[in-house]
Amino acid sequence: MGLLGGIIGGIIGSAFAGPWGAAIGAGIGYMWGGKQGSSASPDTPSGALISIFRILAKIAKADGVVSQEEAAFVSELLQTFGKDNPALRKALKQEFDNAKSGGISFSAEVRNLNAQLSPDAKRTAMEIFCTLARIDNILSEAEKSLLLEAEAVFGLSGFVEHFFNGSRQQRGRAPRSSGGTLADAYRTLGITPDASDAEVKAAWHKKTKEFHPDRLSGKGLSEAFIEFAEEEMKKVNLAYETIMNARK
16 A cells, blocks of 8 residues: 555554444445435545544644645545545545645544544554654654644543654563552553542453554554554553552
8 A cells, every 4th residue: 555554454444433334345445424324425525534634634734834745645545545436535635635724723623533533543543643744754843743632632642752752672661651650550541549449440451452462463553553552551551450459
């Protein structure tokens, strides 16, 4: 798939989950808008795809100009999502072009996208946004600011840092510590200190399911993201052990 490599694999098929329908065709597929049961035309992009291309436009134009590399990346995305569907490609390109100079709010689009995506799809969407920002080997402060905002809305703390700084040498490293306190452990699992033991265990199971390497390895995600997931898995396990040891 050229520039995209294996990234797209994680954003099609079961990666998207929500109340609106998705149709996958010929291995790549395309998506159309509307709730399940809607008779919307397959030439009409879904709300999620519209938000994705609007967000891409804002990131690409954040430093004032869309580079040739960024334009080529978006073009390949359009070819992928609009495979065998020129009308869908045209509609998504129009959304991208309008958002480059339009007054569409980046913050609003990110919040809208967050409400429509499954946890897997949020991570893959962030992969796409980060890849666009990196594709010309220049990460401006404006681009980084937008990526960090999306990261925060999606609840993927540390994603951007790891995407741009991750390396093969980091594989097998001990998880980064945010202080190692009990409070940090509760924050890692997304629970409060008054959670019951059962709630702690449920939160731990949920987090390990999201970041388990065996679950992510077949989705075509980049090596940097797999490393990120492995490190998050270690942090989640450490948080669980810290909490349970403190309760003994």
